[in-house]
Amino acid sequence: MTEDHLKEKGGQGPAYQALARRYRPRFFRDFVGLDHVTHTLQNAIRQGRVGHAYLFCGPRGIGKTSMVRVFATALNCEKGPAEEPCGECDSCVRIHRGDDIDVIEIDGASHTGVDNVRELRSNAIYAPARSRYKIYVIDEVHMLSKPAFNALLKTLEEPPEHVKFLFATTEPQKVLETIQSRCQRFDFPRISARDIAEMLKRVCESEKIEASDKVLGYIARNVRGGMRDALSILDQVIAYCGNKVEEEAVYGVMGSVPEETLRQMGSFIAEGDVKSALQATDALFNAGKDPGEILDAFSNYLRDLLVLETCGADGGLLVTTAEADDAMRAQAARIPANALLYMLQILAETHGKLKFIQNQQVLLEVATVRLAQWEEFESFDEVLSVLSQGGTPHGKAPGTGGKEPPKAAATQTLPPQQAATEKKFDFAQSSAAETWNKAVDALFKKRGFLAAAVAQGQLLAFEGEQVVLGYAPEARFSMEQLQDPGKRKEAETALAEILGHGVTLKLQPLEAGPEAAPTPGKKDRTKRGRTASHMVKRALELFDGRIVD
Incomplete structure (x- = not known):
């Protein structure tokens, strides 16, 4: 040339x-x-x-x-x-x-x-x-x-x-x-933010550019380990600012959300201030920020709160800021980890829906409202635990907005011991088939996964402590689950507690073709396994649902 x-x-x-x-x-x-x-x-x-x-x-x-x-x-x-x-x-x-x-x-x-x-x-x-x-x-x-x-x-x-x-x-x-x-x-691994920031600092010194460590650190943390991207952004910022790089210019050039705005959003959500959170979201959207960038930025911020709560501030794992301030620590202490995990799930789901809707502002606002109402969240494990005991989660009925359910509904809840007493089954007065069906029903309340595997088997013999179950080819997976010594022992122990005597399970495959004659009184195991579960019944009653085959 x-x-x-x-x-x-x-x-x-x-x-x-x-x-x-x-x-x-x-x-x-x-x-x-x-x-x-x-x-x-x-x-x-x-x-x-x-x-x-x-x-x-x-x-x-x-x-x-x-x-x-x-x-x-x-x-x-x-x-x-x-x-x-x-x-x-x-x-x-x-x-x-x-x-x-x-x-x-x-x-x-x-x-x-x-x-x-x-x-x-x-x-x-x-x-x-x-x-x-x-x-x-x-x-x-x-x-x-x-x-x-x-x-x-x-x-x-x-x-x-x-x-x-x-x-x-x-x-x-x-x-x-x-x-x-x-x-x-x-x-090749991604380059650490610290190494990128040090390189940017050397470049600024060589080019005689004035830039704070905070600005360079922000660029380094938001290029996902790419040195070339970091240098390109710095080049663009220098072209905009001249010899002195300003923090606001970096946010504008990168199209990112300022740290202070993220802290304010975190504060509004931690306090459940829906109005202020919506106003902040609309301000970002109207300022021309990309909806995907807004979701990514706040996801990183919530991820930092989760890191603060679970790992502390000394792990060097923060993304949105070099060091956590008092506001972030207070927000991390205010919002429990399971709520933060659910918030991150909401943001991920919203991000995935952006490309399918033209009015993206609505999606942002819906996600913001859901986040600000985090105190209404209930973990799935807690819901299942309450339902298994015949209760309503936290005394809230669906669609009541967190209000107490009608008094008539309260009579549906019984203490676990009382409910067990009233529904106790007299195994001694029943046939073998009926006893086994009731035992499997009770097992669903104790070990749902094991009960599903047991229910797939066809009762071939039930004499004393020995129970012989036959499994059709399509139920072979369930039989393989119970062939594991640990799981079989767990199932036998749970059934022994229900029946009041020892139980030994013997599993055998059934040949393909015409099945053995069903035991009198035998029900469709698949459907009974779905409908007999007490938790499923309670869920159907609470949410006015139905099972679709």
């Missing part, structure tokens, strides 16, 4: 180069948070154990392609192969510029066909023009078609001594296993 091409239109000097390109690593020592990769590659060069094919995997913007270039430079450096390229020789300079004829960079997204790979194979047999190795770099290698992968297999397995293959991909699961097995694979 000539000097004229590097001049701006006004002739004021070289064209501006983005920060992400200017500070792209040129040496192994320049990489941040990838020590396990750089050390392995340097050791391989030093020990003369360089493989013929490498596969670099990881999210975008963390240094995969840069690592490929540096590795290629180290292999073809005129002073090498070197653990650290000199960066000054003709080969290093050409590879850094991307115009070395012996380092062939191929974009997998635009060279997906088998013909492209055949051309590569036909050229690979020729020796490099002026370097030590002929290196083929395929970026986004997962974009190659299956025929292209298959055409590459033989060359990849037994390449010429002068050929090296370096692959990079963001989706390694799409790369054929036969390709992966022929490569040394390196998985």
Whole structure:
């Protein structure tokens, strides 16, 4: 490229180069948070154990392609192969510029066909023009078609001594296993927010830009481990602010929700202030914030409250802020962990519905109201526990808005001991089939999962303590569950408590075809298993429901 091409239109000097390109690593020592990769590659060069094919995997913007270039430079450096390229020789300079004829960079997204790979194979047999190795770099290698992968297999397995293959991909699961097995694979982790913030700070010092640690930390925490994204955002913020980066400008450029707004929303929800929470949500929406970004930001904030409550503030796990303040600690103490978990579930469900509705503001408002009414939440375990005892959850009837149910409904609740006494069954006066059916009904109240497995069996014999159950082919899964010694023992113990004597279960499969004659009085186990459950009956009564076959 000539000097004229590097001049701006006004002739004021070289064209501006983005920060992400200017500070792209040129040496192994320049990489941040990838020590396990750089050390392995340097050791391989030093020990003369360089493989013929490498596969670099990881999210975008963390240094995969840069690592490929540096590795290629180290292999073809005129002073090498070197653990650290000199960066000054003709080969290093050409590879850094991307115009070395012996380092062939191929974009997998635009060279997906088998013909492209055949051309590569036909050229690979020729020796490099002026370097030590002929290196083929395929970026986004997962974009190659299956025929292209298959055409590459033989060359990849037994390449010429002068050929090296370096692959990079963001989706390694799409790369054929036969390709992966022929490569040394390196998985690149996301770069930590602390390492990204330190890098941004060095860049600002080099560029003579004034930026607070809080601003740089916020950028670092919101790029999901991508150094390139962080440098691009910093570049954009500098273009907006000049030599002094302001906090509000960062929020505007990133389209994100300010930390103070998140704290206010958290306070409104913790106090159950629906009106103020709705006003804050509408203000964000009217300010042009993307609904998905609003949901993501508040999800991260609630996640931080959950971390504060369960792990404390010293774990270094916070996302929305570097350090928790008194307001966040108070909110974490105010909202229990199970409510925070349910709130996160609400936000995730709302986010998934955004693409299916045009009026996204309504979804945001509905989610906000549900969050602000968190004190009305009841855990599913608590509801089942109360229902199993014949009660109504927290004395609230559905549709009453948390008000006390009518007095007539209160007479439906009996103390567990009294209910058990009134519904007690006299096993001694019953037939074997009737006794067994009632015993399984009672087992549903104690061990619902085990009762379902027991109920799938056909009663073949019930004499003394021994119970013989036959399982049809379609109920084989239930039989396998009870064949586990621990689960069978648990079921036998529970049935013994119900019947008042020891129980030994004997399980046997039934042959396919006509079933054995059913025991007199035998009911449809599947339907009885669903309807006889006391919890299900209570749920049907409370919610005026019905079972749909």
